[in-house]
Amino acid sequence: MELTTAASRKKEGRGWAWKGLSGFGKLLLTAYAVLTLYPLYWLFISAFKTNEDFFRHPYALPHVWMKENISRAWELGKMGRAMMNSTLVTVAAVILTLLLGILAGYVLSRFEFKLKKLVMGLFLVGLLIPIHSTLVPLFLMMKKIGLLDTYGALILPYTAFELPITIFLAIGFMASIPREIEEAAMIDGSGWWRIFGRIIFPLCTPIVATISILAFLRFWNDFSFALVFINSQSLKTLPLSLSLFSDGFGTDYSLTMGAMAIAVIPTIIIYLILQDQIMKGMVAGSIKG
Amino acid sequence: MSTALKSKGFIALALLPALILFLVFVIIPIFWSAYYGFFEWKGLGTAKFIGFGNYNEIIHDRIFWNALLNNLLLVASAIVGQIPVALLLALVLLRNSLFSKFIRSAVFMPMVLSTVVVGLIWGYIYHPQFGLANFILKEIGLGSWTRAWLSEPHINMLAITIPINWSNIGPYMVIYIAALQNIPSEIGDAAEVDGARGWRKLIYVTLPIIWSTVIVTLVLCISGSLKAFDHVIVMTNGGPAHTTELLATYMYNNTFHVYRYGYGSAVSTVIMLVSALLIAVNYAVTKRRSA
């Protein structure tokens, strides 16, 4: 049984795609794609404009290509260091989120136990809270345990706030993995850890990639936590560099756009890499157990 | 060792790290914040306990009710505008051709951009003088339809839902693709042999299989719309005159600008209660659907 499932899974479920997009459909999709890609294009052309040019010809190509915008934004925003910090914090938090979240999601999707409803309810509550209302309590608490102004002051809350989404996505995904696979492994005498690590986790590649993308974006772009929980210049993350050039009375758009163009490149790369993982579906050898 | 015992140990060890981290960094602050909701506190200096005073004020606060309505509009528009479109795109783009790969990336791109950029570009599209929207309307002879999209009451909130939906379709599409990837293809083939094609196949075969994922996305959609914040802060700041105020922006404003920390905390507790209520309704409705 599990063999046929595995074999058919290898086809990546493409049978579900709607076959034969008509020419009109393709045209429609292309138009939609242009609409969604335009802001990216706009960001990059705006990043090379002078302020005057930006306002005078908001949609045109730069009159003069201002490469200085990028280098000045990089320097002024201390973006080199910020990029390093953002990478470190984001990667650590994504890994932690995946490890804790998928494991918890697996338990909650497959086992029945006394406090399950309560645990699910708690995680659901976590989805509902706007993060800004937790700033002050979190600040006070982290001050007490001496966590402020460390990488941990970002990594741990990021992970904690991302866990509910991760867990619910994992549960939703695992619901469609047939239980027969585990039952077969059980008979082979595999323990739960082995089943999770050898069978379930590899089967989850698409959702792992999805969760990674969502988590990455949220951590990479977070402004509020980074603003409040970090004090040392040497620990500051990218979003703080992006908002340096606006003072409430006016905004230096050329530098702001320059900084944003720099910050968006890693996210695009990460997305493109992970997108392939989503489409890979099940890894071929995963069923070997 | 008995299997039952073994699985008990597994449950505890696998669940505890996540649960502890979550309790410490999310649940405790939530209750802490809810506790402030019972105080008149400026966020500075001493706090005064006033019981349900803040909640009583919320009930009579017209700005709050207007913000809640705006949020409900967002929820409705998100459920109609994000979920079906994302599912449709996922189905259409499930193939691994270069074309669908390109479109998939494109659809996701608004999400990659910072909200500031999205807000700025849509601000330009809606710009009353140089805006693309008005320009196009004039070109196609609908000059009388031109508007100051973001400042005219009644229209501006609707205008805001479009960029929000537009930028949130990507993640849901990706989630659906991941779910669809997981379905063995012979189920689909079998369905087709039975004569289920197109819409029928979608409704009777595909949807039931990924139903748990659909429910999850609905929950994400509702909770996300109720705490929506970024786009509105960038595009209108909740204005003019609170017409595009959302619960989260109202809470933020009270907390950090008007020095009514206690009131802001009470508002955020209400946001949570409303979300919980809507999600309960969602579960009730979807359960019946799947049964």
Next chain:
Amino acid sequence: MKPVRKIGLLLLLMTFILAACGDSGSDSQTADQSGGKSSGEKVKLSIWHNFAGDDLRAKTVRGIIEQFAKDNPDIELDAQAIPPDGYRQRLSTVAAGNELPNIFFVYAGSHSAEMYKAGLLQPVTEIAEQHKDWKEKFLPGAFDPYEFEDNQIYTAPIGMSATSILYYNTALFQKYNVKVPETWDELMTAVKVFNENKLTPIALGNKAPWVAQSTILGTLADHVTGTEWFRNAAAQKDAKFTDPQFVEALGYFKQLVDNKAFQDGANSIDNTQAEQYFIQGNAAMMISGAWTLTNLAASASEEQLKDIDVTVMPSIPGGKGEAKTISGGAGGGMALSKRTEGATKEAALKLIYAISGPEAQKAIAESNSMVMYDTDIDQSKVSSLYYKAFNLVKKTAITPVYDAYLTADAAEVINNGLQEIMTGASPESIAKKLQDAQARSITP
């Protein structure tokens, strides 16, 4: 043994993270509470401000602070430039945790007032005792927003907000043969002529809703009601915002709206966009603060700037207030946190003086940014428009800005109220809302 290895790995990771969190601790966080003079040790001093950007003024202030650090090797200075967008949020949060730095930038008005009320500030009056002429050189009224107690100065202002300068495009006024308005009727004529010629009379970017209040209403209302009345109404003594003179003032604002003085959708456009709309010749006038000088110096060409001139807002017929005034007052300044003591306090006062003393004020004034200080500027160092405005403001009487005297709550109400008037609300209803808010929030 694989499962065990997995758990081990997980636990290892968690301990690693927690350990990493623990060891660097929060010792670098803000103020050094001891403040005592432990022999041989450096004095630790922290300062937070929002001069983080790339504009001249921000660079100047940062330069002054850096110079101070160089000149005082015995002080270990932790200076933080915080993005202005998040400055209030950051300060409010750490204030709730009683973690304020020694010195921090505060805004005039409710921001500093609330800090004072919460007992987070201490006076910097000592600087005036140490440097006799320092205090005298401030312009009259400079300390008004910061004199929470008699004869005590709570903040050293380093900026001046002249909030209602009338900028106008001389080329457009000449082209359509319009007189630069000195009276209300002349303004309404100008509005009519420009509208007939499909030009926006007055550019306004009121997306951040304080703009119309700060730039237009303050001076307009002062012209109608007089300053005395406003001070009384703000204190809720013998005057109320529902008084007919204030309703009349709001009525004048409504007249501007009804006669289409502002471009369509002014409430969804930010200040920078409105400035650009004006400088590109789409609008004939703009009523804005001194910050527009700074912004234009950074983003407009000399060619664009040469057509722009500045004056005061027109007078109101029969108004009780003085004509030809500009609303304004001390801008933000450097405040001293209550917890700062001993050697740290000495160092802090020294730094505050360095940032707000004569040399610093001159340097700031020469970065195209006005100060509340008697200083002369070198014309060659500033933009021509700024020089014109600087001299205009210097010889003009200053009247209060509304939001510097209203409570945060009431300021929020009138800001939004003006937006409501722009979408059709009546002056009476807004006057009542403002009165309610001020009355409610001023009583402790």
